[in-house]
Amino acid sequence: MNEQPKAMGRDMAVEEMLCFDLYSTHHAVGQVYKPLLAPLGLTYPQYLVMLILWEGDRLTVGAISQRMHLESSTLTPLIKRLETQGLVTRKRDRADERKVRVTLTETGAGMHQAAKHIPDCIMEAFGLPLADLVKLHAVLGTVRAALLKQPIEPQS
Amino acid sequence: MNEQPKAMGRDMAVEEMLCFDLYSTHHAVGQVYKPLLAPLGLTYPQYLVMLILWEGDRLTVGAISQRMHLESSTLTPLIKRLETQGLVTRKRDRADERKVRVTLTETGAGMHQAAKHIPDCIMEAFGLPLADLVKLHAVLGTVRAALLKQPIEPQS
DNA sequence: TGCGATTTAATCGTGTGCGATATATGTTGC
DNA sequence: GCAACATATATCGCACACGATTAAATCGCA
Numbered sequence: 001m002n003e004q005p006k007a008m009g010r011d012m013a014v015e016e017m018l019c020f021d022l023y024s025t026h027h028a029v030g031q032v033y034k035p036l037l038a039p040l041g042l043t044y045p046q047y048l049v050m051l052i053l054w055e056g057d058r059l060t061v062g063a064i065s066q067r068m069h070l071e072s073s074t075l076t077p078l079i080k081r082l083e084t085q086g087l088v089t090r091k092r093d094r095a096d097e098r099k100v101r102v103t104l105t106e107t108g109a110g111m112h113q114a115a116k117h118i119p120d121c122i123m124e125a126f127g128l129p130l131a132d133l134v135k136l137h138a139v140l141g142t143v144r145a146a147l148l149k150q151p152i153e154p155q156s
Numbered sequence: 157m158n159e160q161p162k163a164m165g166r167d168m169a170v171e172e173m174l175c176f177d178l179y180s181t182h183h184a185v186g187q188v189y190k191p192l193l194a195p196l197g198l199t200y201p202q203y204l205v206m207l208i209l210w211e212g213d214r215l216t217v218g219a220i221s222q223r224m225h226l227e228s229s230t231l232t233p234l235i236k237r238l239e240t241q242g243l244v245t246r247k248r249d250r251a252d253e254r255k256v257r258v259t260l261t262e263t264g265a266g267m268h269q270a271a272k273h274i275p276d277c278i279m280e281a282f283g284l285p286l287a288d289l290v291k292l293h294a295v296l297g298t299v300r301a302a303l304l305k306q307p308i309e310p311q312s
Numbered sequence: 313t314g315c316g317a318t319t320t321a322a323t324c325g326t327g328t329g330c331g332a333t334a335t336a337t338g339t340t341g342c
Numbered sequence: 343g344c345a346a347c348a349t350a351t352a353t354c355g356c357a358c359a360c361g362a363t364t365a366a367a368t369c370g371c372a
Contacts, residue, residue, distance in 0.1 A: 014207050018289055019185045021296035024225050026182040028303035029175045051170050069180050072351050074329050098337045098350040127302030133174055136295055140177035146283030147184035228321050230359050254320040254367045
């Protein structure tokens with residue numbers, strides 16, 4: 001039981017670091033998603049955008065950006081790739097020409113059915129009872145909130 | 157309390173999904189690291205490689221690859237950038253010319269001191285009591301193991 | 313010994329991600 | 343009305359990250 005994150009000046013191996021847990025578990029999730037999303041021709045971030053759009057159409061880039069915590073510099077090319085694949089269209093908002101509204105095509109909307117099974121596959125892959133997943137979800141929510149409120153100080 | 161990951165066919169908002177927790181918390185950690193690593197001129201993955209090397213020198217690309225769960229196609233250019241910055245050297249192993257051994261320069265070794273304070277800053281940013289961090293570390297370890305042993309099936 | 317299989321890194325193309333910056337549209341104050 | 347400011351998206355350069363492929367060195371076994 002010497003594998004506990006302590007810090008307090010002591011050097012830790014990367015495997016003991018919580019940030020590395022997040023880093024590597026995140027990557028592992030991506031690897032599980034890959035074969036599930038491959039038949040749809042989607043990457044994981046693209047899948048997230050589709051999930052958001054399936055929930056409600058005609059969103060602006062900014063709205064999607066807020067949900068995903070991504071910059072426009074990331075989302076704009078990503079959404080353009082979805083457009084190239086014929087899954088969405090991008091149109092300027094009539095009322096406010098600065099905004100771009102992203103709308104599902106019929107193909108994009110239809111893909112929803114073909115993706116219905118994915119969440120259950122992923123939950124199964126986590127290999128934990130539901131109660132533990134709920135707890136983990138709550139803890140990560142708390143941690144993310146704490147991290148995001150961190151003041152961005154150039155150096156200490 | 158309706159924000160529980162259930163799946164079972166029901167559509168979930170991205171914010172309810174455990175994978176999204178990992179995705180977004182991982183990004184949030186990166187944002188906290190950025191100002192801490194900027195004075196050292198390191199990115200987060202570069203910092204991880206340096207941590208591993210500070211622990212023990214003269215590692216092969218493959219050894220680092222295993223520790224970080226990264227491909228050589230990711231590590232090779234990353235390590236070359238560390239070399240360009242004068243932090244490491246890359247030399248072919250005499251005994252086995254296939255292997256490349258990565259060694260710290262004096263500058264690279266010396267940077268260890270300047271980075272000592274970082275882990276404590278990060279742990280503080282997580283904003284959880286130590287006991288909770290230990291638990292989270294354990295759970296994520298279990299989850300990662302479950303995900304990694306997932307058979308990579310083209311589709312279900 | 314010698315040749316096929318394996319191991320180890322490197323290379324290439326594609327897709328995230330970000331920060332800094334640019335451009336166009338909207339809003340506000342005067 | 344129009345100048346100053348604010349907002350929304352796009353563009354650019356850089357750094358990860360992977361899969362597929364390649365090239366070189368080593369190993370194994372006939």
